[in-house]
Amino acid sequence: MVTQRTVVVVGHGMVGHRFVEALRARDEAGAWRIVVLGEEADGAYDRVGLSSYVGTWDRSELALAGNDYAGDPLVELRLGARVTGIDRAARTVTTADGPVSYDALVLATGSYAFVPPVHGHDLPGCHVYRTLDDLDAIRADADAALARSAEPVGMVVGGGLLGLEAANALRTLGLRPHVVEVNPRLMPQQVDTGGGEHLARMIGDLGIDITLSSGTTDIAPGQHGLAVTLKDESVVDAAVVVFAAGVRPRDELAREAGLDLAERGGVLTDLSCVTSDPAVFAIGEVAAIEGRCYGLVGPGYATAEVVADRLLGGDARFPGADLSTKLKLLGVDVASFGDAHGATPGALDVVVSDPIGGTYAKLVLSDDASTLLGGVLVGDASQYGVLRPLVGSSLPGDPVSLIAPAGGDSPGIGIGALPDAAQVCSCNDVSKGTLCSAIADGACTVAELKGCTNAGTSCGSCVPLLSQLLEAEGVTVSKSLCEHFTQSRAELFELVQASGIRTFSGLIERFGSGTGCDLCKPTVASILASTSSDHIHSGEQASLQDSNDHFLANIQRNGTYSVVPRMPGGDVTAEQLIVIGEIARDFGLYTKITGGQRIDLFGATVDQLPLIWRRLVDAGMESGQAYGKSLRTVKSCVGSDWCRYGQQDSVQMAIDLELRYRGLRSPHKIKMGVSGCARECAEARGKDVGVIATESGWNLYVGGNGGMTPKHAQLLAGDLDRETLIRYVDRFLMYYIRTADRLQRTAPWVEDLGMDRLREVVIDDALGLGADFEATVERHVDGYGCEWKGVLDDPDKLARFVSFVNAPGAPDPTVDFGEKNGRKVPILLGTPTPSMPSREDRA
Numbered sequence: 062m063v064t065q066r067t068v069v070v071v072g073h074g075m076v077g078h079r080f081v082e083a084l085r086a087r088d089e090a091g092a093w094r095i096v097v098l099g100e101e102a103d104g105a106y107d108r109v110g111l112s113s114y115v116g117t118w119d120r121s122e123l124a125l126a127g128n129d130y131a132g133d134p135l136v137e138l139r140l141g142a143r144v145t146g147i148d149r150a151a152r153t154v155t156t157a158d159g160p161v162s163y164d165a166l167v168l169a170t171g172s173y174a175f176v177p178p179v180h181g182h183d184l185p186g187c188h189v190y191r192t193l194d195d196l197d198a199i200r201a202d203a204d205a206a207l208a209r210s211a212e213p214v215g216m217v218v219g220g221g222l223l224g225l226e227a228a229n230a231l232r233t234l235g236l237r238p239h240v241v242e243v244n245p246r247l248m249p250q251q252v253d254t255g256g257g258e259h260l261a262r263m264i265g266d267l268g269i270d271i272t273l274s275s276g277t278t279d280i281a282p283g284q285h286g287l288a289v290t291l292k293d294e295s296v297v298d299a300a301v302v303v304f305a306a307g308v309r310p311r312d313e314l315a316r317e318a319g320l321d322l323a324e325r326g327g328v329l330t331d332l333s334c335v336t337s338d339p340a341v342f343a344i345g346e347v348a349a350i351e352g353r354c355y356g357l358v359g360p361g362y363a364t365a366e367v368v369a370d371r372l373l374g375g376d377a378r379f380p381g382a383d384l385s386t387k388l389k390l391l392g393v394d395v396a397s398f399g400d401a402h403g404a405t406p407g408a409l410d411v412v413v414s415d416p417i418g419g420t421y422a423k424l425v426l427s428d429d430a431s432t433l434l435g436g437v438l439v440g441d442a443s444q445y446g447v448l449r450p451l452v453g454s455s456l457p458g459d460p461v462s463l464i465a466p467a468g469g470d471s472p473g474i475g476i477g478a479l480p481d482a483a484q485v486c487s488c489n490d491v492s493k494g495t496l497c498s499a500i501a502d503g504a505c506t507v508a509e510l511k512g513c514t515n516a517g518t519s520c521g522s523c524v525p526l527l528s529q530l531l532e533a534e535g536v537t538v539s540k541s542l543c544e545h546f547t548q549s550r551a552e553l554f555e556l557v558q559a560s561g562i563r564t565f566s567g568l569i570e571r572f573g574s575g576t577g578c579d580l581c582k583p584t585v586a587s588i589l590a591s592t593s594s595d596h597i598h599s600g601e602q603a604s605l606q607d608s609n610d611h612f613l614a615n616i617q618r619n620g621t622y623s624v625v626p627r628m629p630g631g632d633v634t635a636e637q638l639i640v641i642g643e644i645a646r647d648f649g650l651y652t653k654i655t656g657g658q659r660i661d662l663f664g665a666t667v668d669q670l671p672l673i674w675r676r677l678v679d680a681g682m683e684s685g686q687a688y689g690k691s692l693r694t695v696k697s698c699v700g701s702d703w704c705r706y707g708q709q710d711s712v713q714m715a716i717d718l719e720l721r722y723r724g725l726r727s728p729h730k731i732k733m734g735v736s737g738c739a740r741e742c743a744e745a746r747g748k749d750v751g752v753i754a755t756e757s758g759w760n761l762y763v764g765g766n767g768g769m770t771p772k773h774a775q776l777l778a779g780d781l782d783r784e785t786l787i788r789y790v791d792r793f794l795m796y797y798i799r800t801a802d803r804l805q806r807t808a809p810w811v812e813d814l815g816m817d818r819l820r821e822v823v824i825d826d827a828l829g830l831g832a833d834f835e836a837t838v839e840r841h842v843d844g845y846g847c848e849w850k851g852v853l854d855d856p857d858k859l860a861r862f863v864s865f866v867n868a869p870g871a872p873d874p875t876v877d878f879g880e881k882n883g884r885k886v887p888i889l890l891g892t893p894t895p896s897m898p899s900r901e902d903r904a
Contacts, residue, residue, distance in 0.1 A: 073099030076345030116779030181280030206300030323349030399435025594844025630715030631658030657694030764811030
């Protein structure tokens with residue numbers, strides 16, 4: 062029998078959470094009980110992505126998966142539990158709730174923001190940029206400043222990575238950022254002098270003021286909030302001051318407990334992450350491994366894995382750290398890797414600088430120019446994924462060709478040039494060889510590679526390399542629609558548009574073979590419907606539709622259909638509700654409120670459908686298209702009209718979106734949601750298109766869905782006005798409709814495409830198709846017609862709606878109903894249940 066021991070983890074940040082996951086994954090015998098003591102009120106969240114909180118103000122978006130350990134009896138999480146002391150002799154830690162005993166203690170306390178000891182640094186309006194609470198406080202002061210003056214200044218002390226992220230946050234909040242950096246260049250740890258000059262020029266062009274080789278000497282109350290005196294004695298009136306001048310390890314608990322510290326701070330450990338007390342470990346930013354602290358998440362995760370292994374009797378050692386970084390700051394790509402500053406004796410620099418094009422690239426080579434030591438990329442970091450793993454290896458070609466503007470097209474440059482030992486994912490220490498083994502074992506998609514190796518699941522910068530590796534390894538997934546069309550759905554879409562062919566028979570005759578099947582017929586029908594406003598039952602198209610589109614209703618398990626009238630944004634009048642109730646009563650239909658804020662009427666036979674539609678259409682309603690691969694619903698909360706928290710009119714926005722995109726056929730069904738505030742009552746972030754109100758506009762999210770594989774939508778753009786929001790939704794939907802595979806939801810489509818590329822197409826109009834996308838939607842809006850009414854107005858279409866073609870008006874004898882718990886339910890012929898009598902018994 063295994064004697065269970067207790068490990069206490071002090072700190073619940075990204076690394077602390079990773080340690081818990083790693084130990085639980087390895088500890089199959091349940092040898093360790095884990096108690097996690099987190100000082101913040103929030104569970105572990107993505108601190109690397111802290112800046113994405115600005116604009117969304119949704120803490121759940123940054124929460125790490127599984128950070129509450131629900132259902133795991135061996136993990137106890139205590140939030141808001143600050144540890145005030147360690148008693149090493151008694152092996153306890155002290156909290157406000159009393160002592161907690163441990164057999165092993167893991168310090169994962171991270172770091173704190175360093176604030177220079179300048180006079181006035183603690184005045185109201187001065188902040189650090191470290192936690193979600195910090196950002197909430199900055200937001201409150203920024204909002205107050207905007208109420209006082211037109212363009213208040215937000216001062217950022219520190220021009221490193223964190224400082225530039227803080228500047229972007231202030232810019233998003235409506236302030237004019239002013240960055241002050243003590244060094245002669247921005248991001249001095251990552252880029253060299255040349256790269257810093259390019260970076261400063263591009264960021265300055267965005268309207269951000271930059272003062273280099275300077276610092277703050279005094280902060281005092283001022284006209285607009287704070288008067289900040291700089292090194293040259295100039296004074297800047299600022300509404301907010303944000304200190305982003307670096308971090309220091311939170312080693313105070315270790316110091317007070319008598320543990321050895323490193324010379325420059327941090328808890329001193331060996332390569333096994335053990336401190337001077339064998340029962341105490343340190344991981345993450347607080348760990349000074351052989352005297353050095355590492356501030357990146359990748360090395361932090363490595364320390365978590367080491368300690369998890371050691372607690373279970375392993376001999377893992379810290380493997381060293383890859384300090385390479387790839388970032389997008391204020392829209393500017395920045396990357397550095399290896400010996401970026403050329404500190405290696407005899408190192409040679411190869412530089413390609415293009416001030417006009419806004420790019421700078423430098424490779425650092427060994428003294429014989431044969432080995433890549435490091436590099437810096439500014440403005441264009443597309444080659445980072447290939448170059449970083451090559452550090453320490455022989456160059457695969459001429460160094461200039463690797464970084465010249467056309468270098469990406471050079472033969473021999475790519476994932477194939479990397480050795481198997483090359484680290485492709487530095488966050489999770491995944492090599493090319495590990496990925497190739499996974500591919501050999503059957504992983505043939507990016508999602509499968511991520512799932513079995515964890516590559517690309519942290520910062521995501523290596524995801525493009527995963528696609529390249531699949532291709533390089535010969536994994537080719539056929540995109541043929543079916544045996545009758547060698548083209549993909551996207552290619553068929555382009556062929557329909559280019560050729561002007563408007564029939565399936567014409568398309569298959571010219572571009573396919575055979576007579577078609579149940580895969581290609583509905584797909585072509587959808588493409589034809591997406592590219593015109595013709596009724597889907599017009600001409601030859603009627604025979605192409607699947608079972609639901611065939612009768613413009615959802616078929617149920619007993620062969621009857623459900624009818625769902627449209628209620629835009631969930632908006633409905635009392636008179637319409639009465640009509641729906643009367644129809645349900647007169648036709649004996651079962652009624653149910655749907656998750657999309659509509660009413661579903663169940664149990665209608667084919668011949669009853671037109672009769673029901675007529676009464677709904679006469680009452681001013683139309684088809685809700687619950688049956689089609691098209692826009693289903695736009696769910697909304699009550700918004701600012703009724704809710705005291707509402708910031709915008711979410712109901713009207715939902716109505717406008719639903720009436721604009723109703724009937725728009727797509728590769729899969731589309732659902733939308735509009736919430737009037739960050740409380741998210743409409744669950745917009747679980748939709749393909751989600752819109753959430755802010756004080757100054759709307760945040761637009763895309764690529765979410767429920768179902769078997771639920772996904773949270775991702776922020777595409779924030780604080781949009783109505784016109785811009787509609788334009789971006791137009792472009793997003795049409796890009797999806799034109800390029801997605803058959804039955805591909807927006808979530809996997811966005812994941813395959815990547816959010817950066819999606820923003821380039823939708824926001825920056827990188828393809829030059831924005832106006833075309835918008836015009837296509839306008840044509841759809843102008844040509845829209847209710848499909849139910851189209852049947853009612855056409856005798857030929859109406860004639861299809863009979864149970865028996867050779868006996869119009871005859872009821873279907875196989876359709877029968879019973880009652881279960883007071884609800885009307887279908888009875889399948891020949892399968893009575895105990896709660897529902899058979900037809901014979903009821904006779």
